[in-house]
Amino acid sequence: MTAPAPDRPVAAAWVETWLSTPRLARYLREAGNDHQRALALYEWNLQLGAALMRDIAHVEVAVRNTYDSVMTARWHGVQHWLFDPTSPVLAPLWRTRRGQRADLNARNRATVADAIRRCGGASAKPGEVIAELSFGFWRHCTDAAHEKTLWVPYLHLAWPKKTSRVALERSLTTINNARNRASHHEPLFGTQPGRDLAAAHREVLCLSAMLIPELGDYIKDTTTVPTTLTHRP
Template sequence: MPQQPFQPSSAGPWVESWLSAPRFRSYLTAAGGDRDRALALYEWNSELSAALLHDLGHFEIALRNAYAAALDAGWQGAEHWLDDPGSPLRAPLPRTKRGGPRGTRQVDVNEKLRRSIDAARARYGRQAPPGKIMADLSLGVWRYLSSSAHEKTLWVPFLHRAFPPGTNRTEVDRKIGDLHQLRNRAAHWEPVLAEPVALRMADLGTLCGMLVPELADYLRARSRVDTLLRNRPRRDA
């Protein structure tokens, strides 16, 4: 039997059974209560999220490889910087953390980094090449290497080399942090309706241009994000 085309009037209560009422409500609100348009908006959000993950994935790989190259060029430890106890990614890095339910306390900023690396080593074994371990680390790992806590141990001696001379660490860290947050929303298929997507993509282009100038041009030629932003379902559609 040939498949019947989907009719707009079919956007009935089954949608809440699929998405949940709270999730669909975000789209209903944005669509002025029109269920058909809300479903179209959800589909558009899904397509936009997929397009964002495409572009952000290219950026993540560029950032990972640029940071790895900068560390390879400067690290002189006995073991690889992923594994050496004295590596700036592994050595204890105490910082004072204020606020929260536990109040002021000392934390080791590198604890999560060590756990992430060790978990990858446990999956692939001690003999796995560094590239295998690096590929297993999430954007959340690379994102925090430019934080203020790592300025003296990572940025100044190593990571600034991944960027043009005079690059401001604070600006780089802010842009990467914003992109990381957007990536997390897209990866979990959360609404990006209110996100400044065009601004974030401009930041992504700037960062890619710093890391690999040709990558920025490559992404502009192949990204679907701008096209999707121009074709967002409207209330008067």
């Protein structure tokens, strides 16, 4: 005798156990409290995240490799710029904030040191360490705190003339926020300030074209983000 098919409450129970009540609730609200539609929306969200991560990965690799090329060509320290303690990403960068002095490169040093450790410590090669550093690290290199030490003498050369550091940092932050949301499987729908996925994807296309025009064309021609957006359940 064939076992009866599970009814909706049973199906809803296992989905809720899988995703957790708070996570599922966000999708249920979007799906009019329909569990079948909520599950379809969750699957679509994962597909969109994968498509977005692919495009972001392309521009992330372009940013880090271009930054490394610019720094390597112009940094004249004893060691590679990511290994030399006197480089502008590692040397103490003291600023006064809220009445207290803070070294704004402390986090960079910890991040780079951890990447070096994961790559074998003393035997680590620059290319390996570069690949270990997060998108957030490269965005941080373009922030206001590093304008005089990194942007003006070095990193502005990676971008077209008259590129605004402020606008660039804003674009990188938008992409980084979307990347973090996708990598943590968060909902990618909604238009709250700073959470517009379509805006993040436009920045990916824009920055990739600014760095390497052919790469911009390649991402634009091969991306599946726009198609996935139009097929939302």
